[in-house]
Amino acid sequence: MRARRTGRRPGNPDTREAILDAARAAFAERGFDAASIRAIAAAAGVDPALVHHYFGTKEELFRATVAIPLDPAELLPAVLAAGPDQVGERLVRTFLKVWDSPVGAAGLALLRSAVNNEWTARLLREFLVTQVLRRVVEHLDVDPAERALRGGLVASQLAGLIMTRYVIRIEPIASAAPDTLVTAIGPTLQRYLTAPLPPPNPS
Amino acid sequence: MRARRTGRRPGNPDTREAILDAARAAFAERGFDAASIRAIAAAAGVDPALVHHYFGTKEELFRATVAIPLDPAELLPAVLAAGPDQVGERLVRTFLKVWDSPVGAAGLALLRSAVNNEWTARLLREFLVTQVLRRVVEHLDVDPAERALRGGLVASQLAGLIMTRYVIRIEPIASAAPDTLVTAIGPTLQRYLTAPLPPPNPS
DNA sequence: GTCTATACGTGGATAGAC
DNA sequence: GTCTATCCACGTATAGAC
Numbered sequence: 096m097r098a099r100r101t102g103r104r105p106g107n108p109d110t111r112e113a114i115l116d117a118a119r120a121a122f123a124e125r126g127f128d129a130a131s132i133r134a135i136a137a138a139a140g141v142d143p144a145l146v147h148h149y150f151g152t153k154e155e156l157f158r159a160t161v162a163i164p165l166d167p168a169e170l171l172p173a174v175l176a177a178g179p180d181q182v183g184e185r186l187v188r189t190f191l192k193v194w195d196s197p198v199g200a201a202g203l204a205l206l207r208s209a210v211n212n213e214w215t216a217r218l219l220r221e222f223l224v225t226q227v228l229r230r231v232v233e234h235l236d237v238d239p240a241e242r243a244l245r246g247g248l249v250a251s252q253l254a255g256l257i258m259t260r261y262v263i264r265i266e267p268i269a270s271a272a273p274d275t276l277v278t279a280i281g282p283t284l285q286r287y288l289t290a291p292l293p294p295p296n297p298s
Numbered sequence: 299m300r301a302r303r304t305g306r307r308p309g310n311p312d313t314r315e316a317i318l319d320a321a322r323a324a325f326a327e328r329g330f331d332a333a334s335i336r337a338i339a340a341a342a343g344v345d346p347a348l349v350h351h352y353f354g355t356k357e358e359l360f361r362a363t364v365a366i367p368l369d370p371a372e373l374l375p376a377v378l379a380a381g382p383d384q385v386g387e388r389l390v391r392t393f394l395k396v397w398d399s400p401v402g403a404a405g406l407a408l409l410r411s412a413v414n415n416e417w418t419a420r421l422l423r424e425f426l427v428t429q430v431l432r433r434v435v436e437h438l439d440v441d442p443a444e445r446a447l448r449g450g451l452v453a454s455q456l457a458g459l460i461m462t463r464y465v466i467r468i469e470p471i472a473s474a475a476p477d478t479l480v481t482a483i484g485p486t487l488q489r490y491l492t493a494p495l496p497p498p499n500p501s
Numbered sequence: 502g503t504c505t506a507t508a509c510g511t512g513g514a515t516a517g518a519c
Numbered sequence: 520g521t522c523t524a525t526c527c528a529c530g531t532a533t534a535g536a537c
Contacts, residue, residue, distance in 0.1 A: 129331055132530075133529085133530065142504050143504095143532095144533085145503065147532065148502075152531085152532080153532090206413075207414060209466060210409075211410060211413070216466055219466060220467065224469075243469065244478070247462060247468050247470055250458070250462050250468050250471070251462040251483070252455055252458050254457075254458040255457040255459065256458065258454070260454075262412070263457070264419070265423060265426065265453050266427075266446065267450055268447075268450040268451070268453070274498035274499065275498045277499075278498050279447070279490070280454070286485070286486070292482060294481070295480070313520085334512060334513085335512075335513065336511085337512095344521080344522095345522050346514095346522095347515085347523085350513085350515080356514090
């Protein structure tokens with residue numbers, strides 16, 4: 096037995112993927128600024144210099160981390176095509192499915208960074224507005240002038256769901272079953288999307 | 299004319315307050331980690347060492363910054379006492395009044411920090427749960443076992459309102475008139491607080 | 502390809518002079 | 520009280536050896 100093939104990684108295995116996984120977790124957990132390349136490298140079991148070798152700067156690593164194939168253009172049609180009757184519940188259900196999955200980590204990374212980083216906030220805002228909200232409201236049978244507001248209201252409820260479930264972790268939202276949240280929050284989105292918007296009523 | 303009283307601050311003016319103001323703005327804008335004592339001192343026009351002299355550690359400065367007299371125990375009774383009929387709208391209105399005021403900066407500081415900082419998240423969570431949500435739901439005429447969930451749902455919508463209006467700044471939420479948001483979001487909270495919660499319905 | 506060594510910057514905190 | 524000077528820890532990034 097000349098070579099021991101069990102111990103450490105021999106040549107160039109999927110080190111790159113290991114780094115990406117560690118980076119995804121670190122960015123999701125601590126945000127862009129607080130996540131350090133050293134910590135990411137340590138978590139991946141490699142040298143910090145390797146991270147630079149593969150990804151260049153920290154910012155490029157971040158982009159590689161969040162640039163996973165999460166394409167709303169693929170998910171949303173199924174949510175919207177089934178007709179407007181329970182689109183609210185379907186939206187929440189799809190949303191939770193994504194965020195409870197591994198790609199949710201990338202979303203969390205983006206969100207955490209958006210809070211402390213203007214260019215990430217811009218990135219997130221534009222992604223939400225042009226890729227998600229616009230698609231959701233564009234085929235609604237409502238006054239086109241109301242669409243932006245309806246989209247914004249939907250965003251507010253969904254953003255808050257993310258915050259309370261994954262970031263601030265308020266119970267019982269944080270550990271509620273998806274079905275519980277779907278039945279509770281779905282009607283809210285339904286109303287934001289399709290119900291008549293009452294005129295502002297100062298009091 | 300021996301002493302010039304117009305130029306620079308002579309002895310010990312309200313330097314302390316100047317530091318607090320600068321700190322409030324910096325923490326609100328950049329969060330706990332990203333806000334530097336050096337930058338705060340520069341904004342206040344004083345020496346960084348003075349900040350330590352007045353407040354000790356950065357953490358103590360932060361606590362002094364967010365420990366403004368925002369006592370939910372004073373605001374909430376008026377919101378809740380008027381009866382349960384439009385408690386949702388009154389909640390949103392009161393909420394926006396606070397967040398659009400200067401003390402909202404302290405809240406933003408707390409929120410921004412909570413996203414990247416576990417102990418701040420804990421601080422915010424406990425403040426919300428014990429000081430706000432519990433008070434809101436405790437006198438509701440609903441099944442006590444449902445109160446935590448109802449409080450969490452309210453928190454999710456309000457947290458999302460903050461995120462979309464002040465942090466990610468999604469239009470038209472970011473610049474909407476308070477009345478618009480009150481009439482749009484009030485009924486949501488009303489439903490979360492008082493409407494029957496349908497049982498989860500897997501599909 | 503992978504690692505060691507290091508340059509370079511930033512930021513919190515303290516000691517001590519004035 | 521206010522400032523100068525300094526220490527120390529940490530993190531990004533690069534150069535270069537193996």
